[in-house]
Amino acid sequence: MAYKLMVQGTMSGAGKSLITAGLLRIFHKDGYKAAPFKSQNMALNSYITDEGLEIGRAQAMQAMAAGTRPLSYMNPILLKPNSDMGSQVIVGGKPIGNMHARDYFAYKKKLIPDIMSALHRLEEEYDVIIIEGAGSPAEINLKSDDIVNMGMAKLADAPVILVGDIDRGGVFAQLYGTTELLEPEEKARIKGLVINKFRGDVSLLDSGISQIEKLTGIDVLGTVPYVRLDIEEEDSQSDKLNMRQDKDGTPLVRIIRLPHISNYTDFDPLMREETLSVAYVDRIDELSAPDLVIIPGTKNTMSDLEWLRKRGLDRCIRDLAGRGVPVIGICGGYQILGQRIEDPCGVEHGGVMDGLGLINMVTYLMDTKVTCKVRGRAAQPEGFYSFASGLELSGYEIHMGRTSGDEAPFALIRDEGSDEMGAYREDGAVRGSVLGSYMHGLFDSDEFRRKLIEALYDRGGYEMKDDFGLSQKAYREREYDKLEEALRAHLDMDRIRAIMGMPNG
Numbered sequence: 001m002a003y004k005l006m007v008q009g010t011m012s013g014a015g016k017s018l019i020t021a022g023l024l025r026i027f028h029k030d031g032y033k034a035a036p037f038k039s040q041n042m043a044l045n046s047y048i049t050d051e052g053l054e055i056g057r058a059q060a061m062q063a064m065a066a067g068t069r070p071l072s073y074m075n076p077i078l079l080k081p082n083s084d085m086g087s088q089v090i091v092g093g094k095p096i097g098n099m100h101a102r103d104y105f106a107y108k109k110k111l112i113p114d115i116m117s118a119l120h121r122l123e124e125e126y127d128v129i130i131i132e133g134a135g136s137p138a139e140i141n142l143k144s145d146d147i148v149n150m151g152m153a154k155l156a157d158a159p160v161i162l163v164g165d166i167d168r169g170g171v172f173a174q175l176y177g178t179t180e181l182l183e184p185e186e187k188a189r190i191k192g193l194v195i196n197k198f199r200g201d202v203s204l205l206d207s208g209i210s211q212i213e214k215l216t217g218i219d220v221l222g223t224v225p226y227v228r229l230d231i232e233e234e235d236s237q238s239d240k241l242n243m244r245q246d247k248d249g250t251p252l253v254r255i256i257r258l259p260h261i262s263n264y265t266d267f268d269p270l271m272r273e274e275t276l277s278v279a280y281v282d283r284i285d286e287l288s289a290p291d292l293v294i295i296p297g298t299k300n301t302m303s304d305l306e307w308l309r310k311r312g313l314d315r316c317i318r319d320l321a322g323r324g325v326p327v328i329g330i331c332g333g334y335q336i337l338g339q340r341i342e343d344p345c346g347v348e349h350g351g352v353m354d355g356l357g358l359i360n361m362v363t364y365l366m367d368t369k370v371t372c373k374v375r376g377r378a379a380q381p382e383g384f385y386s387f388a389s390g391l392e393l394s395g396y397e398i399h400m401g402r403t404s405g406d407e408a409p410f411a412l413i414r415d416e417g418s419d420e421m422g423a424y425r426e427d428g429a430v431r432g433s434v435l436g437s438y439m440h441g442l443f444d445s446d447e448f449r450r451k452l453i454e455a456l457y458d459r460g461g462y463e464m465k466d467d468f469g470l471s472q473k474a475y476r477e478r479e480y481d482k483l484e485e486a487l488r489a490h491l492d493m494d495r496i497r498a499i500m501g502m503p504n505g
Helices: 016-029 057-065 101-125 150-156 171-180 202-216 264-271 301-310 313-322 332-337 383-388 446-460 472-490 493-500
Strands: 003-009 034-037 040-042 046-048 054-056 077-081 086-091 094-100 128-132 160-165 190-198 220-225 252-256 277-281 292-295 327-330 340-343 351-354 361-378 392-405 411-415 425-427 429-431 434-437
Touching: 003 016, 003 150, 003 493, 016 034, 016 057, 016 128, 016 472, 034 057, 034 101, 046 057, 046 361, 046 392, 054 057, 054 077, 057 128, 057 472, 077 101, 086 101, 094 101, 094 361, 101 128, 101 150, 128 150, 160 171, 171 190, 171 202, 190 202, 190 493, 202 220, 220 472, 252 264, 264 277, 292 313, 292 332, 301 313, 301 332, 301 340, 301 351, 301 361, 313 327, 327 332, 332 392, 332 434, 383 446
Parallel strands: 003 128, 003 160, 034 128, 040 077, 160 190, 190 220, 252 277, 252 292, 292 327, 327 434, 340 361
Antiparallel strands: 046 054, 077 086, 086 094, 340 351, 361 392, 361 411, 411 425, 429 434
């Protein structure tokens, strides 16, 4: 059986995902085969595994930090909100339907066999499993049917460490209040406390740490400093969506901050480039003179298209495209660029809605979800995107629509794992300065991204800067190592190994 530890937090955003990733990195570097597990995740930022199955982005990131490939059973249940009161429910990497929150709450305990089957598969293949909780274990209105915090710890028979966020203030109240709201047998599972995101002189915490240990009867295993990391997130409330990185003398890239934006990590590679000024925007006045406009993916294409119209952003984007400004739509953004969207199955709104009309393509929303990793090459686009001709590309698709028309395709791709050389199919469309594609991860391609930047410099008459960033793979590895170093230096890893029942030394 694998050694197990569960990381829970006093609230959302306490740092569970990164603490989990850092611990996995440590065990990986120490020679163990380590894996993440999260029984239930709620996120619009997802990932497609090699098997073509969908999981939360955080578990994919954690698996990569652990030096292993992401697998569907690392996150057996994924909820993707598609309204204020409902979500698409994905089990074992595949959607089983949409559910209202109350209906899912009544249904979720039926998924315990799926959760345990996934955990057992990991136990058979890995030496160490770090289990991540969700939100807080002290949500007293949800505890009776919990399958992701203390309920999961009991199912897995795993010890727990509890993480509190001092950066938001009130960390001692967080830790004390959380432990006091637990049942005695639940509190007994907590074997250590962690104070996360500390800035300043750690000795100033000494008296508070002594008191919280006396009050709770649980030792503090470390105080982790606030570490500036650029590691992929999955929370739609991420600070990245409010970032503005304007650098003198560089092209302006503006990404539309859609209400139901999904997979915004597509654009992290652009934000990492010192050669670009990148910002998420949602008002016309923020689109005054961009060099590139991007419409991202969305979990509700028709609703977000209506939102664009209400804000007048549709007219603004059409006007910019008419003046030759490059416009790129990814996934739902690609659908928005077309002539119309038809929803005969009621997947979203139902009915028919006109798109922006920038490419001559029509999308039919269907109740069958496409999830696959893809690989191929750019076709031979003309005009602004001619720089991409023949470039090798890879990424993944997650969508519930088919788009067709008579535009020149952007790329020729095939599903990864396909051995049929004739299995290539067309992806996307290009017309003038407008490009649409279903391919998430397009900007992860170092060559495509750099040639795009060069084309933006050339079109805008900017003086070219020769300071491209690291390759995306090298960049991620560097950030994982920074996280590992911080945790090794500030957590009592000997105590953590003892809590897990592991040998030390």
